[in-house]
Amino acid sequence: MTSAIDLLFRIRSPWLEDVARSLAQGENLRHSISDEISRFFDSLAETLVTGDYAALDTFLQGWLERQAASEVLAEDEDRPPDLIPVLHALRAATLDTACANLSAEEALDLISALDHVFAHATEYLARCEVRQGMQSVTARMAGFQQALERLDRSKSNFIGVAAHELKTPLTLIEGYSQMMGELLGEDDPQGQIMLDGITKGIKRLQEIVDDMIDVSMIDNDMLSLHYQPVWLNRLLELAQQDLRPVILERGHTLEVRPFPGSDEMTYADPERLLQAILNVLGNAVKYTPDGGRITVDGRRLPGFVEMTVSDTGIGINPEDQAHIFEKFNRLGNPQLHSSGKTKYLGGGPGLGLPIAKGILEGHGGAIWVESPGCDEESCPGSTFHLMIPLRSTPPSDRSEQLFGRAGGLQ
Numbered sequence: 291m292t293s294a295i296d297l298l299f300r301i302r303s304p305w306l307e308d309v310a311r312s313l314a315q316g317e318n319l320r321h322s323i324s325d326e327i328s329r330f331f332d333s334l335a336e337t338l339v340t341g342d343y344a345a346l347d348t349f350l351q352g353w354l355e356r357q358a359a360s361e362v363l364a365e366d367e368d369r370p371p372d373l374i375p376v377l378h379a380l381r382a383a384t385l386d387t388a389c390a391n392l393s394a395e396e397a398l399d400l401i402s403a404l405d406h407v408f409a410h411a412t413e414y415l416a417r418c419e420v421r422q423g424m425q426s427v428t429a430r431m432a433g434f435q436q437a438l439e440r441l442d443r444s445k446s447n448f449i450g451v452a453a454h455e456l457k458t459p460l461t462l463i464e465g466y467s468q469m470m471g472e473l474l475g476e477d478d479p480q481g482q483i484m485l486d487g488i489t490k491g492i493k494r495l496q497e498i499v500d501d502m503i504d505v506s507m508i509d510n511d512m513l514s515l516h517y518q519p520v521w522l523n524r525l526l527e528l529a530q531q532d533l534r535p536v537i538l539e540r541g542h543t544l545e546v547r548p549f550p551g552s553d554e555m556t557y558a559d560p561e562r563l564l565q566a567i568l569n570v571l572g573n574a575v576k577y578t579p580d581g582g583r584i585t586v587d588g589r590r591l592p593g594f595v596e597m598t599v600s601d602t603g604i605g606i607n608p609e610d611q612a613h614i615f616e617k618f619n620r621l622g623n624p625q626l627h628s629s630g631k632t633k634y635l636g637g638g639p640g641l642g643l644p645i646a647k648g649i650l651e652g653h654g655g656a657i658w659v660e661s662p663g664c665d666e667e668s669c670p671g672s673t674f675h676l677m678i679p680l681r682s683t684p685p686s687d688r689s690e691q692l693f694g695r696a697g698g699l700q
């Protein structure tokens with residue numbers, strides 16, 4: 291009986307021709323694949339001789355790499371090299387050539403000897419192609435990620451520059467409106483009403499510009515925290531005082547419960563922490579219909595105080611709960627933009643929570659929200675959790691830097 295390797299070599303010349311003809315649809319393509327075909331033949335032969343797939347695997351790996359390189363050159367990175375159909379065509383052509391050039395028995399011997407070699411090659415290519423596909427998707431994802439980060443950086447640079455540019459004319463307007471107030475005097479009530487309107491507008495604009503500057507400092511790791519002894523219950527008293535007029539105006543009830551840990555001294559930046567608390571409480575006021583209830587409570591945990599701010603407001607859908615801490619990610623109707631800081635559903639630029647998050651993370655803490663969902667009719671409410679670290683000493687420069695890095699702040 292003639293061995294499979296002898297049979298294979300016997301059909302080498304017609305095989306090379308038949309395979310090239312069956313694969314090539316044009317002269318160029320035919321030329322470009324002729325080398326690959328004869329290398330493939332050699333690796334088939336070596337595998338038959340040694341019974342080891344190493345030579346075949348080496349050929350297939352090289353084939354894939356050469357194919358991938360030519361596709362990159364052709365700027366067609368989307369499609370991973372698809373060689374399995376080519377392999378199937380090679381197998382079919384081998385069958386045809388064997389049948390045409392050998393006796394039926396010999397053809398059967400050769401085909402059955404080659405069958406497991408083709409099966410192995412198909413499986414090897416499939417595995418490589420999946421792996422390459424994954425690598426190409428991962429690389430593209432990394433590219434998108436970098437592009438997004440670049441976009442985010444330029445957005446944040448723009449916010450910083452715009453905010454600083456707005457600050458100067460705003461200060462001018464504020465100065466001139468004060469001078470106008472002095473000129474008008476008390477015997478011009480009409481003028482005073484108009485001036486009050488201008489002053490309120492200036493104040494709101496200043497708040498927005500200050501928020502823009504804060505958010506840009508947080509994004510650029512430039513927010514510095516000045517640690518001092520702080521008592522949370524005192525900060526909450528200040529917050530209550532600050533919010534009293536709007537709580538009254540909106541008919542809400544604000545209850546601040548004395549919770550474990552709220553009377554303990556900790557080192558923190560009192561101004562920044564108060565700002566974060568006011569942002570969360572201000573939202574509770576804004577997103578709760580008139581006559582609602584806002585409750586501040588908390589508990590002492592090892593190394594932390596967990597403060598909660600619950601409201602009886604419209605609530606937040608679970609899918610939005612992570613996004614509201616990203617800048618400018620306000621939910622709901624964009625028409626309601628900045629119509630008021632305390633008005634029901636008054637809208638705003640969407641910077642309050644990103645700033646609160648930046649401040650808390652800068653302290654080594656955290657913030658998150660829980661809510662069953664958003665419904666303006668049933669008002670399921672929201673509960674914000676603020677994790678504030680308890681520190682008996684201010685963080686050293688080094689640990690402050692580390693916290694800064696961990697939380698994106700310095």
Ligand code: ADP
Pocket residue numbers: 569573574577578601603604605606614619620621622637638639640641642643644672
């Ligand atoms: P702003 O209030 O200026 O829009 P924030 O960053 O403070 O921006 O809040 C982002 C979004 O999160 C808000 O637009 C609102 O949709 C939602 N949100 C925040 N707090 C509450 C709350 N207590 N109840 C319901 N929705 C809230």
